[in-house]
Amino acid sequence: MGTMIEFDHVHKEFNGAAVIPDLSLTIPEREITVLVGRSGCGKTTTLKMINALIKADSGTIKYNDRLVTDYNLQELRWQIGYVLQQIALFPNMTVAQNIAVIPEMRRESAADIERRTRELLRSCSLDPDTYMNRAVDELSGGEAQRVGIMRALAADPPTILMDEPFSALDPLSRRQLQDLVLDLQTKLHKTVVFVTHDMNEALKMGDHIAVMDAGQIVQVGTPSEIRNNPADEVVAKLFAGTKQDDPFARSLDEIVADGYGALQSSGDAADLVPASTKLAAVITELTSGQTVRVARAGQKYALTAGDVLRYLTTQRN
Amino acid sequence: MQDLINTFMERRSDLVQALGQHLEISIVALIIAMAIAMPLAYWGVNHERVSGWLLQITGVLQTIPSLALLGLLIPLVGIGTVPAIIALVVYALLPIFQNTYLGLTGIDPSLLEAADAFGMKRWRKLIKVQLPLAAPTIIGGIRTAMVLIIGTATLAALIGAGGLGSFILLGIDRNNTSLIVIGAVTSALLAVGLNLIVGWLAKHRWQWTAALAALLLGVGAGTGIARIATQTETITIAGKLGAEPDILINMYKELIEQDNPRVHVQLKPNFGKTTFLYSALKKGSVDVYPEFTGTVLETLVKVPKAQADQHRSAQQTYALAKQLIAKQSDMTYLPPMKYENTYALAVTKKWAKANDVKTISDLTGHSGSLHAGFSLEFTDRPDGYPGLKAKYGLKLPYQTLEPALRYTAIRDGRVNIVDAYSTDSELVQYHLQTLTDNHHLFPSYRGAPLMRSKFAQQHPGVVKSLNKLAGKISAADMQQMNYDVNVKKQSAAHVARHYLETHGLLKKGGK
Structure with a gap:
């Protein structure tokens, strides 16, 4: 397993405050590495130093065994796809034009670009004929970020940076996009650096997790290593609120928050169960074919046995 | 109403010409203002403090009353189209700068970050992302500037740049409401029309608008260069407000261009009052204008005390005027025509x-x-x-x-x-x-061409042509010609040519 990106004693200050005091980290190729930590811990700064949106004050960053400062900026960035939290599709362009931004700069032929665009749309379960010429303000949040991902993949770069890509989405879209990325990764094997502050998302997405706190890497490991053997108090505390090892001991709240269960607009309040109810407590109803209705944050969700089964499937380590 | 229609029909060709001039100075001013304000605003986006200052400065510039601005420009750049365009550019800077700046800084920063992360270079980012996103705001500023320019351009007539303002000015001078209405309504229609066109283009194809602007600029520059290249020399002759000076300068033009084929004469009729015209002559933005002998003595020179109250014949008036203005201001005053306008x-x-x-x-x-x-x-x-x-x-x-x-x-x-x-x-x-003034009560007012002595020395051919009018044109002739222009509404150029041809000064059918 080769190394794609290597931070060596990187230091970065903003207005005199050391956001990244001294960071060393290697990111393996063709796998998903998640940078996780509370907001302000320096994970986004670390990510943006890879494609030189932010320049390190000292230390070195190597991409593909070459210093990023030695690259022609355009050459570097065309090798690294970028997905933003704000999605940031260009509102003056259609879906297809957004996807074609980098291929066009690389002077690929129009026919090649169109073929690739259609292929990408299909792989993200969007119908090419319906979506190609659609204006971006007509897309839902989930659709828009799919296009954001396609735009990053359009020139087939070996590396993708994802900066909290799903944190602005609703739970259902978030879960669908997480699944989409994991699904695509089984075929594409990109080097992915994925930033999130959501520990559950980190556990779900990462082949490797680098936990950051106050600009430092406090632990690097696989999800089960992190969960089972937290390096210190900080990591243990960060992951304290995450899903228990016994999925049946989890609350229905976690399952709904992960995007399972259908939102109900009507229905009486009679047989609602609170979101804090443990999964184990409703197994009897579910196995007898009943739908469990969950009250969560003022909304009502209908949870079926199928939903729970699908949820459990994603929880295997 | 009938009056308005008649005036309109009589002045159709003048109106088209004035409209052309108005459009020309307005569009040239707009494009120059865009060329200055837009890059400045683009640069200012990354220089916040400077752009704050620039915003203040352009704001202050816009508060200068337009008339005062025109007046301030005369000693610096003279009269005519140039100061008019400068003044209009100054006015248009604020809305264009402000809106371009607001448009560019109003773009969601995440879009700019995305553009950078995708390896867009500066120009590509500007053209593909920043300009299209800021375009609605920028074009709003351009439209504001355009309406402002077209309105203010009516004042350009005051300093001899022509345009629809000349209709308004002439209307005021001749107490002709129809002319004022035609000038004002046409300029308002022009503003509304252009505003609609730009709005439509911007909505559908802002790229077309940009291309159109570039094309106009190119054509403008091209004709300007062609004009300079094909003419060896251009002489500017101006006249005061009214029909009579207009007729005279048309005669000057005909005579000079007949005798000096390499010289092009540019006329600036209805140019303004005496002191204004005289300062333009001294500055060199006007080369020749017809002035009265009496006026020279009265306002342009200081008459020594000893000669102040003497009675002078027409000949003596001219001789003294010629001598004093040559000595005091280095001007050459050619021999006057026959008629008196006293x-x-x-x-x-x-x-x-x-x-x-x-x-x-x-x-x-x-x-x-x-x-x-x-x-x-x-x-x-x-x-x-x-x-x-x-x-x-x-x-x-x-x-x-x-x-x-x-x-x-x-x-x-x-x-x-x-x-x-x-x-x-x-x-x-x-x-x-x-009635004949047989006791010479009324001072003599004879018209004659006035020019800088240096100009006279460098242009003996022009002096020779102008001297052909010395002693010509009786008071009756002049009255008749003024009548033809003022009452019969013939053009000054036509009346001038007709006189010169019938008096053997100009070859018939020449030109």
């Missing part, structure tokens, strides 16, 4: 014939039956009615009237003698006769 006393031809009156002295026997209508100025000037009393011993019952009303008063028989300017077209129109 005060005169006028009676109806019928009355003159019936009473056998030819000179002012002849009036003394009829003072009992005379009732005069005088302008206020005439009753107050030493060379007016007070002089009349002193030199001719003439005492007349009179009432003071507005200059224009004197003529209708004598036509209607409410008065039977009036003061007049000796070349007024109304003298022909109302069949009046001027």
Whole structure:
């Protein structure tokens, strides 16, 4: 397993405050590495130093065994796809034009670009004929970020940076996009650096997790290593609120928050169960074919046995 | 209303020309303002403090009253199209700068970050992302600037740049409401029309708008260069407000261009009042203009005390004017034409014939039956009615009237003698006769070309052509020509050519 990106004693200050005091980290190729930590811990700064949106004050960053400062900026960035939290599709362009931004700069032929665009749309379960010429303000949040991902993949770069890509989405879209990325990764094997502050998302997405706190890497490991053997108090505390090892001991709240269960607009309040109810407590109803209705944050969700089964499937380590 | 339609039909070709000039200076000013304000705003986006200052400065510039700005520019860049365009550019800077700046800084920063992360270079980012996203705001600023420019451009006529303002100015000068209305309405329609066109283009194809602007700029620059390249020399001749100077400068142009094929004469008719025109001549933005001998002595030179109160014949007036202006201001004053344009006393031809009156002295026997209508100025000037009393011993019952009303008063028989300017077209129109000033009360006012001595030395051919008019054109000729222009609405150029051709000064059918 080769190394794609290597931070060596990187230091970065903003207005005199050391956001990244001294960071060393290697990111393996063709796998998903998640940078996780509370907001302000320096994970986004670390990510943006890879494609030189932010320049390190000292230390070195190597991409593909070459210093990023030695690259022609355009050459570097065309090798690294970028997905933003704000999605940031260009509102003056259609879906297809957004996807074609980098291929066009690389002077690929129009026919090649169109073929690739259609292929990408299909792989993200969007119908090419319906979506190609659609204006971006007509897309839902989930659709828009799919296009954001396609735009990053359009020139087939070996590396993708994802900066909290799903944190602005609703739970259902978030879960669908997480699944989409994991699904695509089984075929594409990109080097992915994925930033999130959501520990559950980190556990779900990462082949490797680098936990950051106050600009430092406090632990690097696989999800089960992190969960089972937290390096210190900080990591243990960060992951304290995450899903228990016994999925049946989890609350229905976690399952709904992960995007399972259908939102109900009507229905009486009679047989609602609170979101804090443990999964184990409703197994009897579910196995007898009943739908469990969950009250969560003022909304009502209908949870079926199928939903729970699908949820459990994603929880295997 | 009928009047308005008639005026419109008569002035159609003038209107088209004025509209063309108006459009030309407006669009050139708009494009220059865009070329300055937009890059500046783009640069200012990354220099926040400087752009704050620039916003203040452009704001202050816009508060300068337009008339004052034009006045301030005259000593710096002279008169004509250049200062007009500069003033318009100054006005247009603020809305364009402000909106471009707001448009560019209003773009969601995550879009700019995305553009950077995708490896867009500066230009590509500007063209593909920043400009399209800021375009609605920028175009809003351009539209504001355009409406502002087209309105303000009417003032350009004041400094000789022409345009629709010349209609308004002429209308005010001739007390012709139709002309004012035509000028004002056309300029308003122009503003509304262009605004709609730009709005439509911007909505559908902002790229087209950009291309159109570039094309116009290219064509403008091209014709400008072509004009400079094909003409070896351009001489600028200006005239004061009114029909008479307009006719004279057209004669100058015909004569000069006939004799000097390599010279192009640019005319600036209805250019303004004496002091304004004279300062333009001194500055070199005008090369020649016709001036009266009396005016030279009265306002342009200092007459030494010893000669101040002497009576002078027409010849002596010219000689003194020529000598003093050459000495004091290094100007060359060519020999004057024949006619006098001074005060005169006028009676109806019928009355003159019936009473056998030819000179002012002849009036003394009829003072009992005379009732005069005088302008206020005439009753107050030493060379007016007070002089009349002193030199001719003439005492007349009179009432003071507005200059224009004197003529209708004598036509209607409410008065039977009036003061007049000796070349007024109304003298022909109302069949009046001027009386000979046999005691030389009225000072001499003869028209002659005035120019810088240096210009005269460098252009002997031009001087020679202009001298062909020396001693030509009688008062009756001039009255008739003023009548043809003012009342019969012929063009000054046509009237001028007709005179020159019928008097053998210009080859017929030439040009």
